[in-house]
Each structure stands twice: as C-alpha cells, then as structure tokens.
Amino acid sequence: MVKYKILQWNIGSYPYVSQDNFEDELNKFAKDGWEIKNIKTAERRSIFNTNSTIIVFMEKNEED
Numbered sequence: 001m002v003k004y005k006i007l008q009w010n011i012g013s014y015p016y017v018s019q020d021n022f023e024d025e026l027n028k029f030a031k032d033g034w035e036i037k038n039i040k041t042a043e044r045r046s047i048f049n050t051n052s053t054i055i056v057f058m059e060k061n062e063e064d
Helices: 019-031
Strands: 002-011 035-045 050-061
Touching (some): 019 035
Antiparallel strands (some): 002 050, 035 050
16 A cells, blocks of 8 residues: 655745655654655745745555
C-alpha cells in the first residue's frame, strides 16, 4: 500500500521556520521511510512583507 503525505512550511511569517528546523523535520520523515516526490514553493508579496510557503509531497510504500 502506498501512503501519501503533504507537508507545508511558512517561511517569513509567524510561525517562522528556520532552515535548520525544516531540514530536521524532513530528516525525521526520511528515517521513517518517507520519500520526497516533489517540492513546490509559493510566494505572496504585500506592501509590508513577503511570505514564502514550501510544500513537500512525500510517499511511503508499506506492505499489507
């Protein structure tokens, strides 16, 4: 059976996620057998600030 997971991090807005925390989170899932299939980024700009979102699509094969 294949399982899917989508993770989302907001960079530059509250709650702020540092690059180290982002890498630590991905490493936790990698140790558990999850594989990254795609990474997308989105950016929202306003007069006051810029917010970036990183979306990671992962999958994991598990035997029934």
